Amino acid sequence: MGGLLGAGLMWLNTTKHGKETKEKILSYAGDVYDDVKQKIAASNAWEKMTKNAYVTMVKDAVKKYANTYQLSEHVQSLITTLVSSQWNTLKKEMKKKGK
Numbered sequence: 001m002g003g004l005l006g007a008g009l010m011w012l013n014t015t016k017h018g019k020e021t022k023e024k025i026l027s028y029a030g031d032v033y034d035d036v037k038q039k040i041a042a043s044n045a046w047e048k049m050t051k052n053a054y055v056t057m058v059k060d061a062v063k064k065y066a067n068t069y070q071l072s073e074h075v076q077s078l079i080t081t082l083v084s085s086q087w088n089t090l091k092k093e094m095k096k097k098g099k
Helices: 002-014 016-043 051-069 073-084 087-097
Strands: none
Touching (some): 016 073, 016 087, 051 073
16 A cells, blocks of 8 residues: 555656646645635634534535536545645634634
C-alpha cells in the first residue's frame, strides 16, 4: 500500500499531467474551503462549532461540489481530507475577523 501511495505522490509531483491534476485538486479544495468558511461565518455559531461538525459541513460541501464538477470518489476523498485538515486554520481566521 505504501508503495502505491509513494508512486501516486511521485506521479503528482513529477509529471506534467500529475502537476495539473494536483493543481485542480488544490483549486477545488480552496473553493470548498471558502464555501464552508462563508457558511460558518454567516451562521455566527463558529465559536460553538466542533471539529466533527466542521468535517460534516465539509463532506456536505464536497458532495455538492462533486456533483457540479463530476468528480470521482477518489478526488472527493482527497478534497475532504485537505479541507478537513484546515480546522485550526479556520478557527484562527475566524478569531482574527472577530466573527
